[in-house]
Amino acid sequence: MFPISDDNPTLRTPVMTIVVLVATWAVWFWVQGGGTPLPLAISVCDLGFVPGEVSGRAPLGLGVPLGVVDGQPLACVVDDHRINWLTPILSMFLHGSWGHIIGNSLYLWVFGNNVEDSMGRVRFVAFYLLTGVAAALAHLAVDPGSPVPTVGASGAISGIMGAYLVLYPKVRVRTFIPPFFFLQFPAWLVLILWFGSQVVSGLPDLSPLRREISGGVAVWAHVGGFVAGALLARLFENPELVRRRRVVSDAKVVWS
Template sequence: MFLPLHDSNPIRHVDFPIVNYGLIGLTILVFLIQSSLPPSGFDQAAINFGMIPIVVRDLYPQPLPWLPDWATLVTYAFLHADWLHLLTNMLFLWVFGDNIEDALGHIKYFVFYLTCAAAAAGLHLLFNLSGNGPLIGASGAVAGVMGAYVLLYPHARVFVLARIVWFIPLPVPAFWMLGFWIASQFFYVLVGADDGVAWWAHIGGFIAGLVLAPLLRRPGVRLFAGR
């Protein structure tokens, strides 16, 4: 129903959000490599590096013997199913990630992002213990960034492309946009939506962002800011 375009929230502590742009670049590069493979290779990459619950639980052997089972709790976040999946996640990361890197610092932000990815995969695993399909996509990690953003900058204005009758760009407070987003994730879980979307991963990442942001923020970075 909406897409973020940009926010009115300048960075203050770093000259350039190198980690955030590096994560975007790396994720796009991985997708380009994956897309260069034949269809069977594209699918095999998802199986090899995606998070498969029965593999992580050691109920089924890891497709790549040299890759530890736990590693896919992170590697899955750099794979995507198609261009729309990739570009949507990267758009959200581009809009919100620079401010979280600014609030945490480069190294802490990198650790934060990977931890949110792992937390998202972990909650997905908890609710899909017998799952045999690979979880892929950065949305869980990006949800962590969104969780941190709504806690640190709830009053920041986010310009979104909203579909009412037709698409209209609207400025809305981050709290309302991101609050609506997480509420929709719980809604789809409650109604039992079975469309292949990893709703629990989104929720797990968002919660991880809420928990980690206060712990990792720089001294002097206030909660509930962004006016």
């Protein structure tokens, strides 16, 4: 089930949602080489969030295989560089593949523009970054010694989705159900099902055997971001913008 749009028009152009998307794609092409193997591997290793580096629990010098480029095996080595403390934010603008960035961009556009419309531009950016950091901390809490770099905006976007659940639970969301179905569901159903799937997928990571059975996705970052977003949504919403949206919505009901 993939959300593709919603019945929830905005009152203002979602400037900061667009800015975040442009920044993310700029990083993908200029820093990560549009997925070219070597720049991609270097960016993930140097700027990705490594829980074990932040916690100090991963042994310095430990190498994590990153694949083979031009016949040469690559590995990401655990270090103690100062930039590691910035990776919870830097990693939010990095991605691991075309599918990764396209999927995240779709989710951010569908849900982010309305959340920005209720928060305002400055609050929205602060909210986005804060929930992204909360997602990284959730991942750190579940696997503090992991030497594996993680990248992606999924944690912050999960925060946006958590806020959308609180702010617009009854809005109809158009979803694509492979291979051929396009259906509409209330946002609360789409988001609760998504959240539930993340929790179920993350349960193996709580097992002592998680390194052997983990699927390689930091799903607890998604869970942490979503919960943070739901809890912080009302704190970050702008009452005046919410009032304006309500007035416009009520007017449409009267004229319809």
